[in-house]
Amino acid sequence: MASVFEYAPAPESRSVVDIAPSYGLFIDGEFTEAADGKVFKTVSPSTEEVLSEVAQAGAEDVDRAVRAARKAFEKWSALPGSERAKYLFRIARIIQERSRELAVLETLDNGKPIRETRDADLPLVAAHFFYYAGWADKLDHAGFGADPRPLGVAGQVIPWNFPLLMLAWKIAPALATGNTVVLKPAETTPLSALFFADICRQAGLPRGVVNILPGYGDTGAALVAHPDVNKVAFTGSTAVGKEIARTVAGTRKKLTLELGGKGANIVFDDAPIDQAVEGIVTGIFFNQGQVCCAGSRLLVQESIQDELLDALKRRLSTLRLGDPLDKNTDIGAINSAEQLARITALAEQGEAEGAERWSPACELPASGYWFAPTLFTNVTQAHTIARDEIFGPVLSVLTFRTPDEAVAKANNTQYGLSAGIWTEKGSRILAVANKLRAGVVWSNTFNKFDPTSPFGGYKESGFGREGGRHGLEAYLDV
Amino acid sequence: MSDHASISGSAARRLSVFKTYKLYVGGKFPRSESGRVYEVTDPKGNWLANAPQSSRKDARDAVVAARKAFGGWSGATAYNRGQVLYRVAEMLEGRRDQFVREVADAEGLSKSKAAGVVDATVDRWVWYAGWTDKIAQVTGGANPVAGPFFNLSSPEPTGVVAVLAPQESSLLGLVSVVAPVIATGNTAVVVASEKAPLPALSLAEVLATSDVPGGVVNVLSGRTAEIAAPLAAHQDVNAIDLAGADEELAKELEIAAADNLKRVLRPQAVDYFETPGIERMTAFLETKTVWHPTGSLGAGGSSY
Numbered sequence: 001m002a003s004v005f006e007y008a009p010a011p012e013s014r015s016v017v018d019i020a021p022s023y024g025l026f027i028d029g030e031f032t033e034a035a036d037g038k039v040f041k042t043v044s045p046s047t048e049e050v051l052s053e054v055a056q057a058g059a060e061d062v063d064r065a066v067r068a069a070r071k072a073f074e075k076w077s078a079l080p081g082s083e084r085a086k087y088l089f090r091i092a093r094i095i096q097e098r099s100r101e102l103a104v105l106e107t108l109d110n111g112k113p114i115r116e117t118r119d120a121d122l123p124l125v126a127a128h129f130f131y132y133a134g135w136a137d138k139l140d141h142a143g144f145g146a147d148p149r150p151l152g153v154a155g156q157v158i159p160w161n162f163p164l165l166m167l168a169w170k171i172a173p174a175l176a177t178g179n180t181v182v183l184k185p186a187e188t189t190p191l192s193a194l195f196f197a198d199i200c201r202q203a204g205l206p207r208g209v210v211n212i213l214p215g216y217g218d219t220g221a222a223l224v225a226h227p228d229v230n231k232v233a234f235t236g237s238t239a240v241g242k243e244i245a246r247t248v249a250g251t252r253k254k255l256t257l258e259l260g261g262k263g264a265n266i267v268f269d270d271a272p273i274d275q276a277v278e279g280i281v282t283g284i285f286f287n288q289g290q291v292c293c294a295g296s297r298l299l300v301q302e303s304i305q306d307e308l309l310d311a312l313k314r315r316l317s318t319l320r321l322g323d324p325l326d327k328n329t330d331i332g333a334i335n336s337a338e339q340l341a342r343i344t345a346l347a348e349q350g351e352a353e354g355a356e357r358w359s360p361a362c363e364l365p366a367s368g369y370w371f372a373p374t375l376f377t378n379v380t381q382a383h384t385i386a387r388d389e390i391f392g393p394v395l396s397v398l399t400f401r402t403p404d405e406a407v408a409k410a411n412n413t414q415y416g417l418s419a420g421i422w423t424e425k426g427s428r429i430l431a432v433a434n435k436l437r438a439g440v441v442w443s444n445t446f447n448k449f450d451p452t453s454p455f456g457g458y459k460e461s462g463f464g465r466e467g468g469r470h471g472l473e474a475y476l477d478v
Numbered sequence: 479m480s481d482h483a484s485i486s487g488s489a490a491r492r493l494s495v496f497k498t499y500k501l502y503v504g505g506k507f508p509r510s511e512s513g514r515v516y517e518v519t520d521p522k523g524n525w526l527a528n529a530p531q532s533s534r535k536d537a538r539d540a541v542v543a544a545r546k547a548f549g550g551w552s553g554a555t556a557y558n559r560g561q562v563l564y565r566v567a568e569m570l571e572g573r574r575d576q577f578v579r580e581v582a583d584a585e586g587l588s589k590s591k592a593a594g595v596v597d598a599t600v601d602r603w604v605w606y607a608g609w610t611d612k613i614a615q616v617t618g619g620a621n622p623v624a625g626p627f628f629n630l631s632s633p634e635p636t637g638v639v640a641v642l643a644p645q646e647s648s649l650l651g652l653v654s655v656v657a658p659v660i661a662t663g664n665t666a667v668v669v670a671s672e673k674a675p676l677p678a679l680s681l682a683e684v685l686a687t688s689d690v691p692g693g694v695v696n697v698l699s700g701r702t703a704e705i706a707a708p709l710a711a712h713q714d715v716n717a718i719d720l721a722g723a724d725e726e727l728a729k730e731l732e733i734a735a736a737d738n739l740k741r742v743l744r745p746q747a748v749d750y751f752e753t754p755g756i757e758r759m760t761a762f763l764e765t766k767t768v769w770h771p772t773g774s775l776g777a778g779g780s781s782y
Binding site (some may be wrong): 145238241250429439440445448452453454455463468473478 | 616617621622623624625627629631636716725728729732733735736737738739741744755757760764765766767768769770771
């Protein structure tokens with residue numbers, strides 16, 4: 001649908017961020033090369049431009065980093081909580097100061113719109129450090145008994161969809177509770193973690209308390225398996241999560257997993273349609289749908305199906321896809337060629353299995369990795385696109401007639417991370433929310449996050465919670 | 479007359495009636511479908527009874543029963559669950575002498591020591607009975623998010639929990655691992671101590687008369703490793719407590735449990751006489767967080 005008024009380009013400036021041609025591993029407070037000298041390139045998914053060359057950690061580097069973290073643990077855990085708190089407050093403040101730079105960096109390396117990095121990711125990153133800073137000297141009051149102890153060295157592996165936010169979710173509670181960390185960012189988005197290493201230096205954080213090891217899956221596997229790691233935290237796919245659970249079986253390593261999802265977004269016939277449409281869009285097109293808690297299954301009450309779909313399609317036609325650095329962009333680039341191939345294959349499978357595909361008229365840029373916002377109707381519960389996590393801007397629409405049927409369909413999944421409910425009837429919200437087997441239920445809203453609010457899944461979406469008082473437990477010996 | 483005298487004399491030494499111990503599944507007392515039993519002896523090797531030796535099929539049946547019971551039990555009010563758990567304490571107290579005898583036999587304890595065990599067991603039920611309607615207030619609550627949202631976290635039961643009861647503490651240990659699981663609304667498939675299963679099988683009779691709905695607790699006896707393997711691998715079991723597994727078995731089961739990402743409580747040294755913490759309850763709870771807008775809903779500025 002052509003608009004009467006075209007938007008002029010409104011690009012954010014790249015000049016606020018200075019990306020070096022190469023980066024090392026961050027071990028014991030120093031940037032250093034990988035022991036075997038290996039490096040890999042990180043590209044901007046919207047242009048395929050090589051942004052930088054990054055050292056690739058191997059098993060030897062993992063060992064070095066764990067030893068540094070172990071050594072640092074002694075002093076870090078012995079610090080009064082009030083002192084640890086001040087380091088975390090410093091980090092939170094420096095992130096706020098540098099948030100524009102980090103937002104641009106994150107958009108370049110990840111491909112997500114600047115509107116999201118600027119307005120969602122970065123404020124939340126700072127807020128997480130600020131929130132957990134305040135816990136560091138109050139752990140006696142957290143409900144885990146008097147004087148709960150840290151675990152030791154935390155090995156943390158994070159995904160590429162929210163590189164800096166996932167780092168904050170992992171590192172802030174770990175440091176607040178007195179642990180030291182070795183963190184592996186994803187291979188397609190290592191840069192913001194390396195910038196964070198610099199923030200640790202600016203904050204004067206003692207050497208070895210935070211170590212950053214860019215690398216691929218094998219780096220993460222070596223970290224998880226390292227005998228001197230006491231705690232493993234992972235966010236990523238369910239398949240890898242299961243592999244990690246097997247690896248740590250029989251050890252004393254504490255494990256928390258944040259894995260996949262196939263969230264149901266349930267719209268009842270009395271829902272405020274315009275608000276529901278906004279919620280559906282936020283639910284599945286935020287961060288190009290590359291969100292584990294995305295509302296990727298729309299369950300709409302049969303009687304309002306046509307009305308809702310018309311409104312939804314109209315709204316999708318106004319979404320702007322393109323340069324992620326443009327402040328008016330809604331849909332940015334898919335994170336990698338590999339992820340684009342996966343989304344493409346699953347969407348094709350959806351068609352092959354008989355679901356009806358629709359996308360708004362949408363021009364895709366010539367270079368980079370792009371996928372138009374897509375919705376499928378005539379979807380049944382047996383369809384692959386209704387069962388498998390796609391992790392892309394693809395919405396499957398199913399219908400229901402009664403609240404019980406909505407609940408049954410919503411729960412008919414191996415996952416249990418998130419769900420949405422849209423209705424004006426309060427008792428229905430509470431009754432349905434009660435019955436949904438999901439860790440986070442958004443009613444009349446979607447994809448909201450806050451450091452004070454516990455996040456995490458039921459069933460095969462993993463175990464443990466991040467955020468809030470609950471998030472401390474993963475890093476304490478309780 | 480003399481005949482008579484001898485008859486009444488033998489009546490004084492009358493043959494006791496042995497008890498056929500059975501499993502407890504779905505509120506019923508079946509024999510093992512395998513038809514197998516194994517000899518249970520006291521620590522000195524004296525025969526006590528033949529206990530059912532459960533099979534994989536018994537384990538699967540127990541999971542089906544536990545799943546069926548989950549909706550009702552998890553949906554019951556916390557107050558109601560507290561009443562039911564307290565009722566278990568009442569029933570157990572009424573059968574105190576029987577359990578003192580059984581625990582003394584099973585664990586080779588003196589009568590007075592066994593009495594201490596049974597008293598502690600009754601008190602443990604009472605302790606957990608008082609927790610059912612308090613755990614949500616301790617582990618949940620309002621989250622002060624930075625935005626116009628009502629945001630509440632509450633604990634919910636994980637689902638069906640497989641419990642490998644401790645091997646040494648046949649009654650107190652058993653109750654210490656079962657009560658926290660059901661107090662929070664989970665349902666349980668319990669594998670009794672392999673060597674000393676009889677107090678567990680008798681406890682089932684107490685549960686059956688204590689208003690605990692059928693299927694909420696299911697008790698199996700037999701070879702721990704044999705019964706635990708299908709439970710750890712079962713796709714409809716949500717969590718497993720490995721208290722009764724040795725190190726080698728625990729590792730094996732934990733690997734199997736990874737297949738559907740069961741919540742695993744690893745074996746740990748526990749003094750069951752000490753008042754427990756809440757960890758055995760929180761290990762099998764999920765946290766559900768619900769968000770709802772407060773005030774202004776839309777971009778148009780519409781308000782409440």
